[in-house]
Amino acid sequence: MIRTLFSFFSSLKLTFVLLCAAAVLVFAGTLAQVHLGLYSTQNQFFRSLVVWWHVPGTGWRIPVFPGGYTIGVLMLINLAVAHFRYYRAGHRKLGVALIHAGIVLLLLGQFLADLLQVETRLRLTEGQAKSYSENNRIAELAVMDTTDPATNRVVALPASWLARRQNMAVPEFPLTLRVLEHVENAQPVLAVAESNTVPVQGIGRQLRFKPQPGATSPDAPTIPAALLEVTGDGVLLGRWWVSTWLTDERLASMLGREAGAELRQALARPQDFTHAGRRYELALRPRRHYKPFAVELIDFRHDKYPGTDIPKNFSSRVRIRHPGTEENREVLIYMNHPLRYAGETYYQADFDPQDPRVTVLQVVRNPGWLTPYVACVLVSLGMALQFLTRLVPFVGTWRRA
Amino acid sequence: MEAGMKTLWRMLPWLLLALFAAEIVAVLLPRRDGTFHVREWGRLPALLNGRIQPLDSVGRNALLQIRGTGDVPLQEKKAWQFWKHPPKLRSFEWLLEVMTRPERADQRPIFLIHHPELLDTLDLRGKGTARSGLHYFACNDLKPVLAEIEQLGRSAYDAPSRDAFQKQALKLANALNLYQRLKHSLRPDPGDHFARDLADFELAMPAGLAAARARDQGKPFDQAAFDRLLGHVSRFNEMARLAYPLLVPRPDAAASDERWATMGAALMESVRSGTIHPAVRHHAEMADAYRHDRPDAFNRALAGYRAWLAPHFAKEVRKGRAEFYFNQVKAFLHAMIIYLGAFLLAAGALLTLHLAPGLSEALRRSAFYLVLLAGAVHTFGLVFRMALEGRPPVTNLYSSAVFIGWGAMVFGALLERVFRLGLGSAAAALSGFLTLIIAHNLALGGDTMEMLQAVLDTNFWLTTHVVVITLGYSATFMAGLLATGYILLGLATPLLATRVGHLNMGAILHNMVYAIVCFALLFNTVGTVAGGIWADQSWGRFWGWDPKENGALILVLWNAAMLHARRAGLVRERGFMAMAVFGNIVTSFSWFGVNMLGIGLHSYGFREAAFPWLLLFVASQLLIIGLAFLPRPKPLTRAFGGSGGSD
Amino acid sequence: MFGRHSSRDFVARRATGFLVAASLAGLAGCDGDDVRVYRAPKDPAPHAASADPSSASQPPRQPASPSPQLAWTAPPGWIDKGAGGMRAGSFAIHGTNQQTAEVSVIAMQTWTGQELGNVNRWRGQVGLPRLRAEQLPQHTAAVTIAGIQAPLFDMVGPAPGSGKPTRILVAVLPLAHVAWYFKMTGDDGLVAGQKAAFTAFLESVILDPPTPRNP
Numbered sequence A: 001m002i003r004t005l006f007s008f009f010s011s012l013k014l015t016f017v018l019l020c021a022a023a024v025l026v027f028a029g030t031l032a033q034v035h036l037g038l039y040s041t042q043n044q045f046f047r048s049l050v051v052w053w054h055v056p057g058t059g060w061r062i063p064v065f066p067g068g069y070t071i072g073v074l075m076l077i078n079l080a081v082a083h084f085r086y087y088r089a090g091h092r093k094l095g096v097a098l099i100h101a102g103i104v105l106l107l108l109g110q111f112l113a114d115l116l117q118v119e120t121r122l123r124l125t126e127g128q129a130k131s132y133s134e135n136n137r138i139a140e141l142a143v144m145d146t147t148d149p150a151t152n153r154v155v156a157l158p159a160s161w162l163a164r165r166q167n168m169a170v171p172e173f174p175l176t177l178r179v180l181e182h183v184e185n186a187q188p189v190l191a192v193a194e195s196n197t198v199p200v201q202g203i204g205r206q207l208r209f210k211p212q213p214g215a216t217s218p219d220a221p222t223i224p225a226a227l228l229e230v231t232g233d234g235v236l237l238g239r240w241w242v243s244t245w246l247t248d249e250r251l252a253s254m255l256g257r258e259a260g261a262e263l264r265q266a267l268a269r270p271q272d273f274t275h276a277g278r279r280y281e282l283a284l285r286p287r288r289h290y291k292p293f294a295v296e297l298i299d300f301r302h303d304k305y306p307g308t309d310i311p312k313n314f315s316s317r318v319r320i321r322h323p324g325t326e327e328n329r330e331v332l333i334y335m336n337h338p339l340r341y342a343g344e345t346y347y348q349a350d351f352d353p354q355d356p357r358v359t360v361l362q363v364v365r366n367p368g369w370l371t372p373y374v375a376c377v378l379v380s381l382g383m384a385l386q387f388l389t390r391l392v393p394f395v396g397t398w399r400r401a
Numbered sequence B: 001m002e003a004g005m006k007t008l009w010r011m012l013p014w015l016l017l018a019l020f021a022a023e024i025v026a027v028l029l030p031r032r033d034g035t036f037h038v039r040e041w042g043r044l045p046a047l048l049n050g051r052i053q054p055l056d057s058v059g060r061n062a063l064l065q066i067r068g069t070g071d072v073p074l075q076e077k078k079a080w081q082f083w084k085h086p087p088k089l090r091s092f093e094w095l096l097e098v099m100t101r102p103e104r105a106d107q108r109p110i111f112l113i114h115h116p117e118l119l120d121t122l123d124l125r126g127k128g129t130a131r132s133g134l135h136y137f138a139c140n141d142l143k144p145v146l147a148e149i150e151q152l153g154r155s156a157y158d159a160p161s162r163d164a165f166q167k168q169a170l171k172l173a174n175a176l177n178l179y180q181r182l183k184h185s186l187r188p189d190p191g192d193h194f195a196r197d198l199a200d201f202e203l204a205m206p207a208g209l210a211a212a213r214a215r216d217q218g219k220p221f222d223q224a225a226f227d228r229l230l231g232h233v234s235r236f237n238e239m240a241r242l243a244y245p246l247l248v249p250r251p252d253a254a255a256s257d258e259r260w261a262t263m264g265a266a267l268m269e270s271v272r273s274g275t276i277h278p279a280v281r282h283h284a285e286m287a288d289a290y291r292h293d294r295p296d297a298f299n300r301a302l303a304g305y306r307a308w309l310a311p312h313f314a315k316e317v318r319k320g321r322a323e324f325y326f327n328q329v330k331a332f333l334h335a336m337i338i339y340l341g342a343f344l345l346a347a348g349a350l351l352t353l354h355l356a357p358g359l360s361e362a363l364r365r366s367a368f369y370l371v372l373l374a375g376a377v378h379t380f381g382l383v384f385r386m387a388l389e390g391r392p393p394v395t396n397l398y399s400s401a402v403f404i405g406w407g408a409m410v411f412g413a414l415l416e417r418v419f420r421l422g423l424g425s426a427a428a429a430l431s432g433f434l435t436l437i438i439a440h441n442l443a444l445g446g447d448t449m450e451m452l453q454a455v456l457d458t459n460f461w462l463t464t465h466v467v468v469i470t471l472g473y474s475a476t477f478m479a480g481l482l483a484t485g486y487i488l489l490g491l492a493t494p495l496l497a498t499r500v501g502h503l504n505m506g507a508i509l510h511n512m513v514y515a516i517v518c519f520a521l522l523f524n525t526v527g528t529v530a531g532g533i534w535a536d537q538s539w540g541r542f543w544g545w546d547p548k549e550n551g552a553l554i555l556v557l558w559n560a561a562m563l564h565a566r567r568a569g570l571v572r573e574r575g576f577m578a579m580a581v582f583g584n585i586v587t588s589f590s591w592f593g594v595n596m597l598g599i600g601l602h603s604y605g606f607r608e609a610a611f612p613w614l615l616l617f618v619a620s621q622l623l624i625i626g627l628a629f630l631p632r633p634k635p636l637t638r639a640f641g642g643s644g645g646s647d
Numbered sequence C: 001m002f003g004r005h006s007s008r009d010f011v012a013r014r015a016t017g018f019l020v021a022a023s024l025a026g027l028a029g030c031d032g033d034d035v036r037v038y039r040a041p042k043d044p045a046p047h048a049a050s051a052d053p054s055s056a057s058q059p060p061r062q063p064a065s066p067s068p069q070l071a072w073t074a075p076p077g078w079i080d081k082g083a084g085g086m087r088a089g090s091f092a093i094h095g096t097n098q099q100t101a102e103v104s105v106i107a108m109q110t111w112t113g114q115e116l117g118n119v120n121r122w123r124g125q126v127g128l129p130r131l132r133a134e135q136l137p138q139h140t141a142a143v144t145i146a147g148i149q150a151p152l153f154d155m156v157g158p159a160p161g162s163g164k165p166t167r168i169l170v171a172v173l174p175l176a177h178v179a180w181y182f183k184m185t186g187d188d189g190l191v192a193g194q195k196a197a198f199t200a201f202l203e204s205v206i207l208d209p210p211t212p213r214n215p
Helices: A002-009 A012-036 A038-046 A068-086 A091-116 A160-164 A249-258 A261-268 A371-400 B002-028 B038-042 B055-066 B091-100 B116-121 B139-158 B164-183 B194-216 B223-242 B263-273 B278-291 B295-312 B314-329 B331-351 B357-389 B397-419 B423-445 B459-492 B505-538 B547-567 B573-596 B608-628 B634-639 C009-014 C019-027 C115-125 C133-139 C188-203
Strands: A050-054 A061-066 A118-125 A129-145 A151-158 A175-183 A186-190 A207-211 A225-232 A235-243 A272-275 A278-304 A311-322 A327-334 A339-341 A344-352 A355-365 B045-048 B051-054 B129-131 B134-137 C036-041 C087-094 C100-108 C141-145 C148-158 C165-174 C179-187
Touching: A002 A068, A012 A038, A012 A061, A012 A068, A012 B547, A012 B573, A038 A050, A061 A068, A068 A091, A091 A371, A118 A278, A118 A344, A129 A175, A129 C036, A151 A160, A151 A278, A160 A175, A175 A207, A175 A235, A207 A235, A225 A278, A235 A272, A235 A278, A249 A261, A278 A344, A278 A355, A278 C036, A311 A344, A311 A355, A327 A339, A327 A344, A371 B505, B002 B331, B002 B357, B038 B055, B038 B091, B038 B295, B045 B055, B045 B314, B051 B055, B051 B314, B055 B091, B055 B164, B055 B314, B055 B423, B091 B164, B091 B278, B116 B139, B116 B164, B116 C115, B134 B139, B139 B164, B139 C100, B139 C115, B164 B223, B194 B223, B194 B263, B194 B278, B223 B263, B263 B278, B278 B295, B295 B314, B314 B331, B314 B357, B331 B357, B331 B423, B357 B397, B357 B423, B397 B423, B397 B459, B397 B505, B397 B573, B423 B459, B423 B505, B459 B505, B459 B547, B459 B573, B459 B608, B505 B547, B505 B573, B547 B573, B573 B608, C100 C188, C115 C133, C115 C148, C115 C165, C141 C165, C141 C188, C148 C188, C165 C188, C179 C188
Parallel strands: none
Antiparallel strands: A050 A061, A118 A129, A118 A355, A129 A151, A129 A278, A151 C036, A175 A225, A186 A207, A225 A235, A272 A278, A278 A311, A311 A327, A339 A344, A344 A355, B045 B051, B129 B134, C087 C100, C100 C179, C141 C148, C148 C165, C165 C179
């Protein structure tokens, strides 16, 4: 039994089948991007055990192909087991062994990245400093006690809770929230006085949110909104509309541009209230990742080739201030030159076409970022070795013949 | 007689080499100018697309976008009459005509329209000129329907997906727009005496500006002086709005991105500064002299301008001259012709292997020499281009085609050096020829030396990732081509069974393909991993399942699958060859196909027009794979005394 | 003082059954469905500039069309596609059964002397026979644009190629140095239904508005 398993998992036939299956999967996953978009394709094809086919018109799904994880794991097993079956000590096999070791490392590194990598964004206007980056795909409902003049006490509730429409007693605070309305992907509309709806505080006096019509691109992050009723110790404190439209700076500036002066002022005001002598604030916002240091944008440049609109370079000059370590230094982040700091990497990712002073940095935390570099060295070394030991003698024999 | 033949066979390769080399030398020699020093004008530097280029390139790239050719033929000839060289308007001559004598340029049939519905919609049936079965229209033919074309182009531009009609409408609207901009790039139109207008403008300025200031302040002002200046300014303003290339160098500019300006912008600048830029005067003199057919005045004005340019813009002038030379030499076109010759000779060598071994050897040597000559010309072009751009050889789809051909040529020549059978030469020549044809068609989009998007602006990663992966494509194509040769030879001739040395030809081809596939795997893997590292540097992730990344990965997987299948004994000679041919499909998908999806970070090289060709290519490769499994012509094999099928 | 992560469920959900996950789960620091409680520094007051778009960004887009300028009020249901190129404005209209129509406003150098050629070209686009000069008046209706009498042409027929019944409405406002062409093209049923809206649109046109048009 074990012998059969061993010979199955170590066989080159399995290698061949896996390589072909991987090629087919990658091919299908590339074509699927045209309709599904990159994000859902990745989840359905590559970050999955099985690729499902949803039978149109029914709720059925049928497994049609092994997913990326299945193929990847089988490849790892195959590589490891085959090593014991085929490897013989000596320089002739060393090249192949190195190549395969590199590939194992590459695969493991990518699994690691898939599991542990966290991607967030840091949007800064010149002169602005932030000590957090944001995840635009996941929203959180932040309930903040802003009484203390120095810091806020934050309770961040996952936005997925809104969809369940349950009452929620806010931990740590004497507040209870009730979801009156929840819009998964919202668009703002000007509020009109409607006598039959409940009175609303804050921005809800000017704006309401309704579902976006039509199909949106599957790759675009959704923009949630909700109407919340807040009670404190059994007393109704008010109702507020919250949405990432108000807190995601890109969306908020879009909204601000279209709005009149009155609405713009209302948008700038926090949605807050007082209960039992303490001041609270509500915000549905992109999930924040706070850091023990602050990043300030000093200067953002967007150079173009003279006489054209072709971008030549984007660069952000930032200052890092770390109160813990007294660190205070300037760094230039530009294309192909990210900043690696405190286990995270900051990349020049985007800019705001409407505002030349805004930069968007991608912030990636990936503990395995070095693995591809090591793998690359191993594979290159192995291949070089293989060529020296195999091809050169091969040509030599032919020339002598 | 026998000895005579032997001498002839020995001499033949050298004779052929000398013949083609002489042609190349003739091409490389510089040409003289005519009465008007138009070539010299074509060498003048200008700034366009963010780079310094000669006026010749401005005209050539505009013509490529408008007419799909680099110059304007003045007489029709049949496509096969290659010995005829009918008179034609070269790109720089055409540009000078458009800029200075638009009434004549408006009569040149250069706008290609072939969609019947578009011809009907614009009511153009029976107008225009037919050349080689295609309908070309002059600007004059299109003048009554300009607004209609603009509107059709607009709605095509807005359409989420375009059909053939809309594509052509958009192309036509773009071509007309480009043409109009060129017309307003050098001198105001209409207007006969630009230099005299400039002088009058200069005279009118003090009084006119004073009047304008008074008018702004609500004081009484000199209406006549104001109107006189306004007449000029409104025409210059039109130029500033439309002008295309930046013709005016400004040695005194404060910032480096203000060193060049369009004529219109420079003239509007004069309104502010009160003085006229010297380069503007030079351009005006040249324009007037050419417009009024005065060669001496033109040549004098040109010499004056060059003398003025020399001290401040030596680098730009050199760049202009060098690129002009590169444009005129057409190295890739000549390499293509020699490759074709070399391929025919190599094919002849293979076919006469049995019948006339002496002749076959002579042809094989000739083919090899010609491959080397074509390779030298190809390399010359490639290196010249690299020097012009200051970049590694591959920066866009066009240059990747040129480089794939170059890589295949090197692989083929190396194989020929080792195996001496004519197979390497044939494959090198054929792939060189085909890739240069593809490159030629890709160049029809316009400027092939455009500036690189910010993320690509790094020579280090272009070299380590792009060049290596392109070599990988090159090697995979080479393997596929040799395998195709194996399959077709096996089907049509008894050659595969022929013994050469201790192996038969089939086994030798098998070895060749195996070696090349090993190379392909090496380059593809290293290139793909390097690409991942580049992506990690610039986008923050090693692998993002972007279509182009996926294309490269599929290629790596396929190469690896081939080697493992061979190692596991799953395929033998024929199966391995069929897999190598399938590698062609994989490579073409990775190289071209993913760009056609129009998604992802690499969609910069989008070429929709090539899609039918890609499908045709895939179909042909599948057919060849099918042919690989047909039974071989046994009787023939026996008749030639071969040892039968080899697998 | 800062973030305190306690999430594990993300990894578990993503990689159920995946071998390596078990050993890695402890390391995870991913985003997920957990409640987090922490102290955070206060956000600085909203950046003055980012709150006030009037001071930010580029100058407003210059309309590409020649003077004099026009302003208008679009009927309900017309989707504004904006100006650009030769167009001073354009709209898309979507009807039932996937019927579509588009409206464009274009400034041209002239109208006088080109009436017949233009009308015949439009007629060709809906498969109608050419007119002779003396027939033109019979096919011309009148409409008011910006208080000025202007010709209106209404043509319907099968589009060459597709054969779909297609209707074109064109009104032309010839001024001294420029002629404004208002054109509606699309499926016959939809355009016929929108003719009243088109006429209302034409009547809403104002020449030389005092302030730039607000989209």
